[in-house]
Amino acid sequence: MRNLIVGSAWLSPIALIILWQRAPILGLAIMALSHAAWLYATLRANVQWLGPVITRFETNAREVWLTIDDGPTSDTPAILDLLQASRVAATFFVKGALAAKNGDLVRAIIERGNNVANHSDDHPSGAFWRLLPAEIARQIDRCNATLQSLTSTRPIWFRAPVGMKNPAVHPALEQRGMRLIGWSVRGLDTVRSDPADVATRIVPRAQPGSIIVLHQGRQNSLACLQRVISDLQAQGYAFVIPADERLKTKR
Incomplete structure (x- = not known):
């Protein structure tokens, strides 16, 4: 599918030139549709057209995977205290530049029973979708190098900033033996400040095997995490970090 999308986007201008004299509307339609497919696959989180995106994990139990993006930040110690008190393990998708500092x-994240994964080096959220292959590779490699130097383990999971990915992302990850991690449910806690509102978006949609994404570094981050954890535990969910072989691409 990736080759079809990329190929059609590159070839559509040629089709437009060929068709311009006899069927210009058809040529324009072909070019518009091919570029629309490219943009949709790039900008729409969790779409599988450019390659596999992990959106859940296999389980026979009432389990979910909590992932926390955008750290490490000043609220990390408080979040770790909350996780430990709640008997919850989580994966922190961290920015390499922040991790280096x-x-x-x-x-501490590792020592407290959690793990870390790659969320790019400096999280160019407005530009990541249009970066060239060399810059995509730099974003991945710098974060990997930082985390490996701190933990002695090379990350195998990557989450793209804002979930966006262009055709260069999957080849870069495949070359490094990494997988692209999306999510099943999210609370939009980067734009919503009410923990109850965030929990309402997540808890009713959660299912066994769901990947939940929340964030840190914002005024409401700790309260949102606390509310979501409490509400899911009240419904009998346990929080686990699944083994890589349990990860799935289907919702």
């Missing part, structure tokens, strides 16, 4: 927080 806060190595003690990265090590």
